[in-house]
Amino acid sequence: MERLMVLGTGNASVTRCYNTCFALHDGEHAILVDAGGGNGIIHRLNQMGLDLASIRHAFVSHQHTDHLLGMIWIIRQIATLMLADQYEGYFCIHAGGGLTQTIRTISQLTLAPVMADLVDRRILLQEVEDGEKRRLGTYQFTFFDIGSSLTHQFGFTARLHNGRSLVFLGDEPLLNAGRRHAKDCDWLLSEAYCLYAQRAIFKPHEKFHSTVREACEAAAELNVCNLVLWHTEDTQLADRKRLYTEEGRQFFHGNLFVPDDLEEIIL
Numbered sequence: 001m002e003r004l005m006v007l008g009t010g011n012a013s014v015t016r017c018y019n020t021c022f023a024l025h026d027g028e029h030a031i032l033v034d035a036g037g038g039n040g041i042i043h044r045l046n047q048m049g050l051d052l053a054s055i056r057h058a059f060v061s062h063q064h065t066d067h068l069l070g071m072i073w074i075i076r077q078i079a080t081l082m083l084a085d086q087y088e089g090y091f092c093i094h095a096g097g098g099l100t101q102t103i104r105t106i107s108q109l110t111l112a113p114v115m116a117d118l119v120d121r122r123i124l125l126q127e128v129e130d131g132e133k134r135r136l137g138t139y140q141f142t143f144f145d146i147g148s149s150l151t152h153q154f155g156f157t158a159r160l161h162n163g164r165s166l167v168f169l170g171d172e173p174l175l176n177a178g179r180r181h182a183k184d185c186d187w188l189l190s191e192a193y194c195l196y197a198q199r200a201i202f203k204p205h206e207k208f209h210s211t212v213r214e215a216c217e218a219a220a221e222l223n224v225c226n227l228v229l230w231h232t233e234d235t236q237l238a239d240r241k242r243l244y245t246e247e248g249r250q251f252f253h254g255n256l257f258v259p260d261d262l263e264e265i266i267l
């Protein structure tokens with residue numbers, strides 16, 4: 001069954017949950033999207049029962065610490081499996097805006113030579129371009145530059161096996177590029193830093209993020225069916241789902257998901 005495995009739901013600064021990242025699982029293999037900021041990604045994969053050998057493709061949306069650095073740990077662990085003959089074939093990491101070269105450099109600087117030597121041999125770094133279509137495992141992806149003014153950042157649309165469309169926006173509000181792709185989509189994966197009611201406390205706009213209300217208003221305007229919100233603050237995790245859902249429902253009347261870390265969402 002196709003599902004979204006939610007490995008983390010927090011923004012860059014969280015300490016009570018993991019940074020936002022997820023896997024798209026087709027029932028056999030998983031595509032990892034972002035990896036959080038550290039080796040907590042390995043624990044999260046273990047907790048969700050996701051075997052590294054089942055991950056053949058990964059995508060990194062942009063170069064910020066909370067999305068990129070966990071991928072270095074993934075490379076390290078997969079290299080270890082490859083060296084032990086416990087990983088078959090290639091592991092492909094897709095990223096744009098020159099980020100593949102950054103990943104290559106960090107790997108060379110921080111991994112043992114025997115592991116770093118696998119990069120470009122069995123661990124393949126594949127640069128994506130705006131508008132490029134590419135097959136990742138059993139899914140057809142279309143990558144797009146979200147138009148961030150901070151750094152190169154890419155999102156994607158994927159066509160699910162069940163015919164539905166899934167759009168990932170990275171960790172910035174819906175900009176014009178994203179709007180074109182997100183219009184009428186079945187699943188929209190969007191950041192929402194905090195409640196609109198708490199914007200004076202968390203100051204999302206200064207950080208190029210949006211509130212629950214704004215993400216929901218945008219999704220409603222674009223006629224989205226299912227909206228997933230994450231990349232949030234972590235000061236009220238026990239009540240986050242309820243509070244964010246209460247605020248969001250006033251502005252978005254489709255299905256609203258505010259997952260916790262380790263939740264699975266059936267697509």
Ligand SMILES: [Zn+2]
Pocket residue numbers: 011012064066067171231
């Ligand atoms: Zn982020």
